[in-house]
Amino acid sequence: MPGRTDPLVVASAEGVRLTLDDGRELVDGMSSWWAAVHGYRHPALDGALRTAADEYSHVMFGGLTHDPAVQLATRLVEITPEPLRHVFLADSGSVSVEVAVKMCLQYQRARGRAGRTRMMTWRGGYHGDTFAAMSVCDPDGGMHSLWKGFLPEQVFADVPPADAPPAEYDAAYDEHLAGLAAEHADELAGIIVEPVVQGAGGMRFQNPRHLATLREIADRHDLVLVFDEIATGFGRTGELFAADHAGVAPDVLCVGKALTGGYLTLAAALCTSAVADAVSDERGGGGLMHGPTFMGNPLASRVALASIDELLRRDWRGEVAAIGDALTTGLGPARTVPGVRDVRVLGAIGVVQLDHQVDVPAAQAAAESHGVWLRPFRDLVYTMPPFVTPPDDVDRIARAVVAAAATG
Ligand SMILES: *Cc1c(COP(=O)(O)O)cnc(C)c1O
Secondary structure: OOOOOOOOOOEEEOOOOEEEEOOOOOEEEEEHHOOOOOOOOOHHHHHHHHHHHHHOOOOOOOOOOHHHHHHHHHHHHHHHHOOOEEEEEEEEEEHHHHHHHHEEEEEEEEOOOOOOOEEEEEEEOOOOHHHHHHOOOOOOOOOOHHHHHOOOOEEOOOOOOOOOOOOOOOHHHHHHHHHHHHHHHHHEEEEEOOOOOOOEEEEEEEEOHHHHHHHHHHHHHEEEEEOOOOOOOOOOOOOHHHHHHOOOOOOOOEEHHHHOOOOOEEEEEEEHHHHHHHOHHHEEEOOOOOOOOOOEEEEEHHHHHHHHHHHOOOOOOHHHHHHHHHHHHHHHHHHHHOEEEEEEEEOOOEEEEEEOOOHHHHHHHHHOOOEEEEOOOEEEEEEOOOOOOHHHHHHHHHHHHHHOOOOO
């Protein structure tokens, strides 16, 4: 498109390093957008992909099934909160959000409440780039004004309060959520949020107790509670799923991004038996109304299984905690950089928020001079390194974030 700056050309990628076509090596501070938790070219994942390619290429997933998808679905049910027992394999995170929204609508239809067609969420979220997903993204960050007249208009609560000391738990916010849901209960099908961490909508952390409040509200009004863990799933926040911080189980859970360790595009929407029964009920539509061509891709499913096995085999909790500690120490100096408003770390996520927009080319140049790849946006310089990043490289990433934040 006109007016874009030229991207860097990556010639190869291995471990936590991207090698550019000019020979430079950059440590990846972004895990290719939350996905490459084991780094690049991991032997176990490479091996799984090779083996799968000897067995399959893509096979349609309507009327046919196969061992990779069955095993993956089984594993996902095993490792996610107990009431989630049914799995829809989607081909991207956004599509899994579309499917989650359809589950909400079909659930209400099966209950004889076809008029309940809106979703409630809080501001500051990000759920993907397809239209139903965009409709629940932050209205400003997601540029809803651009799509006015086309985009469904959802019910938005205020941005959840920041969960950082010395802030006290904000019970008034719970009342705000409850009041909004009560006011719109007759038109709401479900609630969708990113638990604990809002990612691309602003890298904000919220108190997990608000999730318990959402659970109560959903139960009170018979709304389907959807947690979008596409960014937070698979250990990133220090728990396997962010919902685990609150001990709250949703009715529908979306996962993606790190699901395949960043190898291939795959996502999933899991749901409870109550939701699955309603969706399958004649009145609910007689089945889930979605069937993408590449659903349940066997190669992606095999790699996802290998990625989950690799994660659970290693001390991922220790790795994430060590990265978090190193980022807490390493990002500390950013606090005294002029123009820095906040520095926060949760799990293996480090965020420096400025009081102004980042000068992205200058910030990226500063990071590159430290040998690190970052992709700041808006007022945020942030990192979520691969879990396998060695301590020296985590320190290097932290220095690059501080340098990038200091470019003004
Ligand atoms: C990235 C992301 C999505 C969209 O996933 P895609 O695979 O890019 O379509 C949805 N929700 C959250 C929380 C995300 O971080």
